Amino acid sequence: MNPVKALENHGQAIWLDFLARGFVAKGDLKALIDTDGVKGVTSNPSIFEKAIGSSDEYDGAISRALKAGDRPVADLFETLAVEDIQNAADVLRPVYDHLNGNDGFVSLEVSPYLAMDTKGTIAEARRLWKDVNRQNLMVKVPATPEGLPAIEHLIGEGISINITLLFSQAVYREVAEAYIAGLEKYVAEGGDPAPVASVASFFVSRIDTAVDKQLDEKIARANDPGERERLSALKGKVAIANAKLAYQDYKRLFAGPRWEKLAARGAKPQRLLWASTGTKNKDYSDVLYVEELIGPNTVNTVPPATLDAFRDHGTVRDSLEENIEDARRVLEELENSGISLDAITAELVKDGVKLFADSADKLYGAVAYKRATSLDGGIDRQQLALGDGIRKAVENSTEEWRASAKIRRLWLKDKSVWTDDDENKWLGWLNSAAAANIADYEDFARRVKGQNFSDAVVLGMGGSSLGPEVLAETFAKKSGFPKLHVLDSTDPAQVQAMEETVDLAHTLFIVSSKSGGTTEPNVMKDYFFDRVTETIGKDKAGHRFIAVTDPGSSLEKTAISQGFARIFHGDPTIGGRYSVLSPFGLVPAAVAGIDVRGLITHALAMVRSCGADVPPHENPGVQLGLAMGLAGLEGRDKVTITSSQKIADFGAWAEQLIAESTGKDGKGLIPIDGEPLGGPSLYGDDRFFIDIRTEGEDDASHDDRLKALEAAGHPVVRIVMKSIDHIGQEFFRFEMATAVAGAILGINPFNQPDVEAAKIKTRELTGAFEKTGSLPAETPVVSTDEADLFTDEHNAAELRKAGADGTLGSWIKAHLSRSDSGDYVALLAYIARNPGTIGSLQKMRLAVRDTHHLATCAEFGPRFLHSTGQAYKGGPDSGLFLQITADDAEDLPVPGQKASFGIIKAAQARGDFDVLTERGRRALRVHLKGDLGSGLSALDAAIAEALS
Ligand SMILES: O=C(CO)[C@@H](O)[C@H](O)[C@H](O)[C@H](O)COP(=O)(O)O
Numbered sequence: 001m002n003p004v005k006a007l008e009n010h011g012q013a014i015w016l017d018f019l020a021r022g023f024v025a026k027g028d029l030k031a032l033i034d035t036d037g038v039k040g041v042t043s044n045p046s047i048f049e050k051a052i053g054s055s056d057e058y059d060g061a062i063s064r065a066l067k068a069g070d071r072p073v074a075d076l077f078e079t080l081a082v083e084d085i086q087n088a089a090d091v092l093r094p095v096y097d098h099l100n101g102n103d104g105f106v107s108l109e110v111s112p113y114l115a116m117d118t119k120g121t122i123a124e125a126r127r128l129w130k131d132v133n134r135q136n137l138m139v140k141v142p143a144t145p146e147g148l149p150a151i152e153h154l155i156g157e158g159i160s161i162n163i164t165l166l167f168s169q170a171v172y173r174e175v176a177e178a179y180i181a182g183l184e185k186y187v188a189e190g191g192d193p194a195p196v197a198s199v200a201s202f203f204v205s206r207i208d209t210a211v212d213k214q215l216d217e218k219i220a221r222a223n224d225p226g227e228r229e230r231l232s233a234l235k236g237k238v239a240i241a242n243a244k245l246a247y248q249d250y251k252r253l254f255a256g257p258r259w260e261k262l263a264a265r266g267a268k269p270q271r272l273l274w275a276s277t278g279t280k281n282k283d284y285s286d287v288l289y290v291e292e293l294i295g296p297n298t299v300n301t302v303p304p305a306t307l308d309a310f311r312d313h314g315t316v317r318d319s320l321e322e323n324i325e326d327a328r329r330v331l332e333e334l335e336n337s338g339i340s341l342d343a344i345t346a347e348l349v350k351d352g353v354k355l356f357a358d359s360a361d362k363l364y365g366a367v368a369y370k371r372a373t374s375l376d377g378g379i380d381r382q383q384l385a386l387g388d389g390i391r392k393a394v395e396n397s398t399e400e401w402r403a404s405a406k407i408r409r410l411w412l413k414d415k416s417v418w419t420d421d422d423e424n425k426w427l428g429w430l431n432s433a434a435a436a437n438i439a440d441y442e443d444f445a446r447r448v449k450g451q452n453f454s455d456a457v458v459l460g461m462g463g464s465s466l467g468p469e470v471l472a473e474t475f476a477k478k479s480g481f482p483k484l485h486v487l488d489s490t491d492p493a494q495v496q497a498m499e500e501t502v503d504l505a506h507t508l509f510i511v512s513s514k515s516g517g518t519t520e521p522n523v524m525k526d527y528f529f530d531r532v533t534e535t536i537g538k539d540k541a542g543h544r545f546i547a548v549t550d551p552g553s554s555l556e557k558t559a560i561s562q563g564f565a566r567i568f569h570g571d572p573t574i575g576g577r578y579s580v581l582s583p584f585g586l587v588p589a590a591v592a593g594i595d596v597r598g599l600i601t602h603a604l605a606m607v608r609s610c611g612a613d614v615p616p617h618e619n620p621g622v623q624l625g626l627a628m629g630l631a632g633l634e635g636r637d638k639v640t641i642t643s644s645q646k647i648a649d650f651g652a653w654a655e656q657l658i659a660e661s662t663g664k665d666g667k668g669l670i671p672i673d674g675e676p677l678g679g680p681s682l683y684g685d686d687r688f689f690i691d692i693r694t695e696g697e698d699d700a701s702h703d704d705r706l707k708a709l710e711a712a713g714h715p716v717v718r719i720v721m722k723s724i725d726h727i728g729q730e731f732f733r734f735e736m737a738t739a740v741a742g743a744i745l746g747i748n749p750f751n752q753p754d755v756e757a758a759k760i761k762t763r764e765l766t767g768a769f770e771k772t773g774s775l776p777a778e779t780p781v782v783s784t785d786e787a788d789l790f791t792d793e794h795n796a797a798e799l800r801k802a803g804a805d806g807t808l809g810s811w812i813k814a815h816l817s818r819s820d821s822g823d824y825v826a827l828l829a830y831i832a833r834n835p836g837t838i839g840s841l842q843k844m845r846l847a848v849r850d851t852h853h854l855a856t857c858a859e860f861g862p863r864f865l866h867s868t869g870q871a872y873k874g875g876p877d878s879g880l881f882l883q884i885t886a887d888d889a890e891d892l893p894v895p896g897q898k899a900s901f902g903i904i905k906a907a908q909a910r911g912d913f914d915v916l917t918e919r920g921r922r923a924l925r926v927h928l929k930g931d932l933g934s935g936l937s938a939l940d941a942a943i944a945e946a947l948s
C-alpha cells in the first residue's frame with residue numbers, strides 16, 4: 001500500500017504544507033487527495049512568497065483585480081490568498097463532509113507583522129474568517145505571548161484556529177489551555193462547539209537544526225572522547241523527543257472531567273500537528289520527521305518533497321509512543337550537557353516570526369512591483385541614478401529600514417522613527433487624501449460656479465499658500481470658475497498689484513491660516529475686507545470671504561463675526577507644509593474648478609505605493625527620502641530641483657517642505673529651486689539633483705545636461721509624471737520622502753523652531769512701532785549713493801578685514817569672498833515679487849553661481865520666512881545671506897492699526913536679519929535707495945563688479 005495513504009490506518013492525517021494557484025486549478029491537489037489520502041493543506045507567508053512572489057502565475061489575476069480598482073498592496077495580496085484558500089477549501093470540502101467535519105481543513109495565516117499585537121491579530125483573524133467564508137478554514141495564529149490571548153478569544157467566537165510557531169512543551173500546554181478555555185466560553189454563551197476545530201502546530205526539524213548547532217560547538221570543544229560520543233548521540237534526537245513528550249501532554253490535557261464535559265457537547269480535541277517536518281540535515285533520513293511521529297489523532301503537514309519521499313520509501317509504524325522514557329532521557333542529557341532547550345525554543349519563536357516577516361516583506365515587495373507594473377503609467381516613474389557610494393548607502397539603509405519595520409512603524413505613528421520628540425502628533429498628512437470629503441468639495445465647487453466670480457485669491461503664507469500656488473500656476477483657468485491667484489506678501493506694491501489684477505466686486509477671498517495667528521494673512525484679510533466693504537457694502541462683504549483654518553483658531557472667530565460665507569476646518573495634526581492634500585490645498589482647488597476627485601484619486605495611488613505594506617525597496621517615497629537624507633549626510637545637501645515648464649512652480653512648494661522640515665539643529669537639506677541647469681563645471685560636489693517633468697515634455701539640451709551631470713558623478717533623480725493631473729502623487733511622494741530624509745538626518749521634521757524666533761523678533765518690532773510710531777533707529781555700516789548697508793559688529797569687522805571700504809561693490813565682494821566650497825549664497829529680497837524682479841534676482845544669482853560655483857537661492861520676503869527661512873537660520877551654517885530691502889514707492893495702510901504694510905515688511909526684514917546675525921550667520925543687508933528698478937540695477941552692477 002502507498003505508505004502515505006497507510007498513515008490513516010494509524011490515525012494520522014497527512015496534510016500538504018504547500019499551496020499555489022495552478023497546483024489547485026490543474027487538479028494536482030485533488031490527485032493527492034485521491035492517491036495519498038491528503039486531508040488538509042497549510043499555507044504560511046513563505047509558501048505564498050514562493051507562489052506569488054517568485055512566479056508569474058498570478059500576474060493575470062493581479063491585473064484583473066486592479067481593473068476593478070486600485071487597492072493597497074496588502075489587500076491585493078489578500079484577495080489572491082483568499083481566492084487560493086477558497087479554491088483549496090472547495091477541493092477539500094468532500095473530505096471534510098466525508099469525515100463529518102473532523103478533517104479536510106485549509107489554513108491561512110494572519111499577517112506575521114501582527115505577531116506581537118493581540119488586538120490586531122483578533123481583528124485580522126475575524127476578517128479572514130469572514131472573507132474566506134468556508135467552514136473548513138483554519139486561521140493560523142502564532143503561539144507568541146500576544147498570540148495566546150487572541151487564540152482564546154477567537155476560539156471563544158467559534159473561529160477554527162491553527163496555532164503556529166509552537167516549539168516548547170510549556171507553551172503547548174498554554175495553547176491547549178487557551179483552546180479549552182475558549183471553547184468553554186463559547187459554549188457558555190450558547191455556541192455549538194462541534195464545528196470548531198483546532199490544531200497545535202508543533203515545529204520539529206528547526207529544533208534539531210538549532211540544537212545540533214550547539215551540540216557541534218560543544219563537540220568541537222570537548223577533549224574527552226566519551227563526552228564527544230555522548231553529545232554526538234543526541235544529534236537529530238531532540239526534536240522528536242520533544243514532540244513525543246508534547247504528545248504525552250496532549251493525551252493528559254484532552255482527558256478527564258473538564259475535557260469530557262466539552263466533549264459531551266460535541267467538542268473536538270485540538271490535535272497536535274507536526275510542522276517543519278522537511279529534513280534539513282542531509283545526513284538524516286529524508287522521512288525522519290514523518291516516520292518517527294506516527295500516532296493517533298495527529299496531523300503531519302509535509303512539503304511536497306517529503307510527501308514524495310515518504311510515498312517512495314517511507315515505512316509506517318506506531319512510532320509516536322515508542323520509547324517515551326528514552327525521549328525523557330534525551331532531554332535530560334541535553335540539559336545536563338549545558339544546552340537549554342527552553343532558551344532555544346524561545347529564540348526559535350522569535351526567529352520564526354522574523355522569518356515569516358522577512359517572507360512577507362519579499363512577498364509584499366513582489367506584489368507592490370507587480371501592482372505598479374500592472375497600473376501601467378498609473379504611478380509616476382522615478383529613477384534614481386545615485387553613483388556607487390550613495391547607492392550602496394541607500395541599499396544598506398533600505399535593508400535596515402526593512403529589518404526594523406520602519407515604514408510600518410512610520411505609518412503606525414511611532415515617533416521613535418525620528419527623534420522620539422512629538423512627531424507622532426504631526427502625522428495626519430498620511431491619511432489626509434483618504435480622509436478628503438470629496439462630495440463636499442464638489443458641492444462647494446458647484447456653488448462657487450453658480451456665483452460667477454471672476455477671481456479667487458488665497459491670502460496665506462508658506463504651507464497655506466504654496467500648495468494653492470502650484471495649483472494656480474499648473475492648471476489653466478476652468479471655464480465658469482474664477483481664476484485662482486495667491487497673495488503671500490506684505491509688500492505694499494504687491495498687495496496693490498493684486499488689488500489691481502482682480503475685480504473686487506466679483507472676487508472670492510480664501511483666507512488660509514492654520515493657526516489663524518499669522519500676521520500676513522490677517523493684515524491681508526483686514527485690507528481686502530475693508531476694500532470689499534467699500535466696494536459692495538458692509539452687509540455683503542462677508543459673503544466674499546471664506547476661511548480655511550484649524551478648529552478654534554482666532555481666524556475662525558473673526559470669520560464667524562464677520563459673516564464669512566464658509567469656514568473649512570484643517571486637521572490640527574497636519575503642519576502647514578504638509579497640508580496641500582487637506583483643505584488648505586483642496587478648497588482652493590475646488591474653488592478653481594480643478595477636479596478634486598481626480599486629484600485625490602491620483603494622490604491615493606501614490607499613497608498606496610508608499611504604504612505601510614510596501615517594503616522600503618519598492619516604496620518610492622522611502623527610496624527618494626533615503627537617497628536625499630543619505631546624500632545630505634555625505635555633504636550633498638543642496639537638493640537642486642528642476643521642474644519642467646508645465647509644473648514650473650512645483651519647486652517652490654517642494655522647497656518649503658524640504659527646507660522647513662529638515663533645516664534645524666545645524667543639520668538639514670538646502671533646496672535650490674529655479675536655477676536652470678548648467679554644465680558640470682558650474683557645480684561643486686554638494687549637489688543632489690531632482691528633475692521632475694510631465695511625460696512628453698522633452699528638452700534635449702536639458703536632458704544632455706542632466707546626463708552630463710550624472711556622468712560627472714552627481715546623483716540625479718528623474719521623476720516623470722503621467723500628466724499634470726498626477727500632481728497629487730508628487731505632493732505625497734515628496735511628503736513621504738521628506739519625512740524619511742528627516743529620520744535619516746536625525747531631526748524632528750515637523751517642528752519649525754527658527755521660524756518662530758523670527759516671528760517673535762518681528763512682533764517686538766511692530767509692538768515698538770505701535771507704541772512709539774516708529775521702528776527703532778538703526779545705523780548703516782556704510783552709506784553709498786545707491787544703498788545703505790547694515791550688519792552686526794562681528795560681520796562688519798570680518799567684511800572690513802576682507803576689504804570692504806566705502807563702496808557697495810567692495811562690501812559685496814568682501815561678503816562673497818567669505819564663501820567656501822559647499823556653501824550657498826542666498827539673495828533674500830523684501831520687494832514685490834513679479835516677473836521683472838524675479839528676472840533681476842535670477843540674473844544676480846546665476847552670476848554668483850557661474851563664477852563661484854556655489855549653490856544659490858533667490859527668495860522673496862516675507863514669503864520665504866515661512867519656507868526656506870527655517871533652514872537658513874536653523875540648518876547648516878553654510879549660508880551666505882545678502883538681504884535686499886528698498887524704500888517703498890508707496891505704502892499702504894492696514895485698517896485698524898498704526899503699522900502699515902511697509903512698516904510690517906520692514907519689521908519682518910529686520911527681525912529676520914537679527915536672528916540670522918544672532919546665530920552667527922554671514923549676513924549683509926543692502927537697503928536700496930531711490931526707485932526699485934535703478935536700485936536693483938545698481939546692485940546687479942555691484943555684484944558683477946565684485947565677481948569680475
Ligand atoms: O505551521 C504550519 C502548519 O500549521 C506550517 O505551514 C509551517 O509554517 C511550516 O511547516 C513551517 O514553516 C516549515 O518550516 P521549515 O520546514 O521551513 O522549518
Ligand SMILES: O=C[C@H](O)COP(=O)(O)O
Pocket residue numbers: 461462463464512513514515516517518521576577866
Ligand atoms: O507654513 C505655514 C506658515 O507659517 C503659515 O502658518 P499658518 O497657516 O498658521 O498661517
